[in-house]
Amino acid sequence: MNEVSRELTKLGFEKGSIVETILVTRNPDGTLNPAPMGIARIDSEILEIKPFKSSSTYQNLRLYPEAGVNITNNPEIFYFTAFKEENAISFSIDKIFSLKGSDATLIVKVIDMKDFSEDRALFTTQVRSVMIRNPSPKVFSRGKAAAIEATIHATRIKEYLKIGLIYDAEKLMAKVYECKEIIEKVSGSETPERRVINELLKMIKGWRDELSK
Ligand SMILES: Cc1cc2nc3c(=O)[nH]c(=O)nc-3n(C[C@H](O)[C@H](O)[C@H](O)COP(=O)(O)O)c2cc1C
Structure with missing residues (x-):
């Protein structure tokens, strides 16, 4: 097992399970776009993402094949990033896709893209690096x-x-x-x-x- 794979396991990514994250992708104008997305680990460093084709995340990943998987269990981060149109909130994200307030960021690269269904795509990504900002354990709520x-x-x-x-x-x-x-x-x-x-x-x-x- 290499370092990236060990870190993913420590963070709670289990093979075959979907976890909820905030995915940051690059918009065509160069700004960054955060959106909650389910992520499944399918192999030691391989993660799958299934955005609806109606999402900006889908359009962005097709054009720019790199993204940040941000880890948090703060419901407000999920809410504000899911409903960006309804809430004029600006997010603080640095150029390596890491969202302020998240506990960790994985940098992923798209290695394959296909249709999952008529309205959903499937992107296969490889984790390039893992940055952990908050290693403290938290209770389940x-x-x-x-x-x-x-x-x-x-x-x-x-x-x-x-x-x-x-x-x-x-x-x-x-x-x-x-x-x-x-x-x-x-x-x-x-x-x-x-x-x-x-x-x-x-x-x-x-x-x-x-x-x-
Ligand atoms: C916990 C959670 C998980 C989500 N998972 C997905 C997902 O896997 N695929 C998807 O297309 N939308 C998912 N959504 C919905 C998108 O986050 C939502 O439609 C968002 O507005 C899309 O933003 P975008 O257009 O900037 O990509 C999820 C929402 C939440 C709250």
Whole structure:
């Protein structure tokens, strides 16, 4: 096992499992674009990324085959990077794709690209380097996990409503409400996860109101 592979294992990347990260890619104008993306480790230094073709991440990876996989469990980083259009927030990212506030960054290079399905691509990447900024262990929080779960559902709700799949959107809205219950049970009122769920519910209400007009 080489150094990169050992570091990936230490960070919690297991073969065959998907983990949630913030992927930073390069926009055509040279600025950097952060977006939450699931990443699967399929071999010792090989990671797979499956962006929807509707995402900027997909367009960017096709044009510029290098990216940064940023690791965090902060729900607010997931929320703000998923909903950049709704929140005029600027992210501090350095030129090697590392997002301020993340615990570690992996630099990856695209080595293959193909279709995964009609609306999704599959990029195979090789990890070139690993930078760890926060090596301290953290406890598992159901509230943080639920806030990240609710954010991923909200990204699909937005997309489904856009293309008129109301029933699918409603099913995911019910899941967001389940996440809300978990967060209210286990997370304090001043936590990032409470702020995230409140913002998501506000956004969903706005989308609903828009629909019933
Ligand atoms: C935890 C989490 C995981 C996500 N995983 C993916 C993914 O694997 N592929 C994808 O296309 N979108 C995924 N999304 C949704 C995108 O992050 C979201 O659509 C985002 O706005 C895309 O940004 P972009 O257009 O800048 O690429 C995920 C969202 C969250 C919150």
